[in-house]
Amino acid sequence: MHIHTLEQWQHSHDFSVNQNQAERNTKIVMLLTALTMVAEIVAGAIFGSMALLADGWHMATHVVAFGITIFAYQYARNNTNNPKYTFGTGKVSVLGGFASAVALAVIAFVMGLESLGRFFQPQTIQFNEAIGVAIIGLVVNIASAFLLQDHHHHDDADDHHHHDHQDHNLRAAYIHVLADALTSVFAIIALFAGKFLGWVWMDAAMGFVGAAVIAKWSYGLVRDTGFILLDGTVDKQTKLAIVNTIEEDADNRITDLHIWYVGQHHLAATISLVTHYPQTPEYYKNLLKDIPSLAHVSIEVNHCHGEPCVNIHVV
Structure with a gap:
């Protein structure tokens, strides 16, 4: 490479x-x-x-x-x-x-x-x-x-x-x-x-x-x-914004979420999610681009087998 x-x-x-x-x-x-x-x-x-x-x-x-x-x-x-x-x-x-x-x-x-x-x-x-x-x-x-x-x-x-x-x-x-x-x-x-x-x-x-x-x-x-x-977590409003943004797309479900300050103006997040319709990590990062101060995001995508969590139409 x-x-x-x-x-x-x-x-x-x-x-x-x-x-x-x-x-x-x-x-x-x-x-x-x-x-x-x-x-x-x-x-x-x-x-x-x-x-x-x-x-x-x-x-x-x-x-x-x-x-x-x-x-x-x-x-x-x-x-x-x-x-x-x-x-x-x-x-x-x-x-x-x-x-x-x-x-x-x-x-x-x-x-x-x-x-x-x-x-x-x-x-x-x-x-x-x-x-x-x-x-x-x-x-x-x-x-x-x-x-x-x-x-x-x-x-x-x-x-x-x-x-x-x-x-x-x-x-x-x-x-x-x-x-x-x-x-x-x-x-x-x-x-x-x-x-x-x-x-x-x-x-x-x-x-x-x-x-x-x-x-x-x-x-x-x-x-x-x-x-x-001490890496205290952020307010509930920011957490909910991240969860809602990810879970409103397809049948994604967040299984693990950590958010903390890496500077006085910047947030970092590690996110683990499970879905029947996995996308690249960049796809999920792009979903979060409008979350204020979120500067560093690491995402783990797990493919879930079995019945989808929600009924969606995949084009």
Whole structure:
């Protein structure tokens, strides 16, 4: 058999997605965050402000998270055709999102512990300096959020048939920015309440609220990305669409069906069917060509002997 004939039956296993714009924007956000981090840490050390130092080191964790996001994009692109990966590097971005989600959970936990400590041992707060820092951080985070905004972002983690419309790696970076923005907003509220009303306890209370919201975001992202990484099956609607499409043709009956994500935008399926009127695998793949995101299909056709399952007219 000639090589050019074989190539006609071979296909790409590149299920990654071109995310050059997302990668560029994430680099800009990482630079903005890193510059703000350095400025806060230096100013905190010079002026002896614990608020500045704490926020600076907090931003350092987000710089690391953005680094994970960028690394995932670059690794997926550089290893697209690496034979070590059976279905390509489509899940690398999902893995990056998972790692960032774990980092968010750690941040939420540390915020919760710090807030608990401040309830029992209130700290002296330099209100004017701290408010200034929080406002600067909020401005930087709002600008970063606009750069990272994913127009296909969905908050409903249970709606799994939307997985293929999301970039989980970019979503993770976006949530890190939102977490920082939320922290700044809550800090501003608490600091104004402390300065003008004397409610110093608001600092710790807002810390708890922020930690709870960030933990919720983290949980949703871990669930979404973990579902894909563990080859979780797709929603019932997609399954039914495949079954109905195959079984409405002739007297075909599907005996085994497995569907999973090989990338955040692509589905793979292995299908075993039995029929009295067998066709080539390409025939059945062609039937499924309109199923959204179905990028890799393997079909086993078994010839059934005996009476047909349905009465049909074979021309």
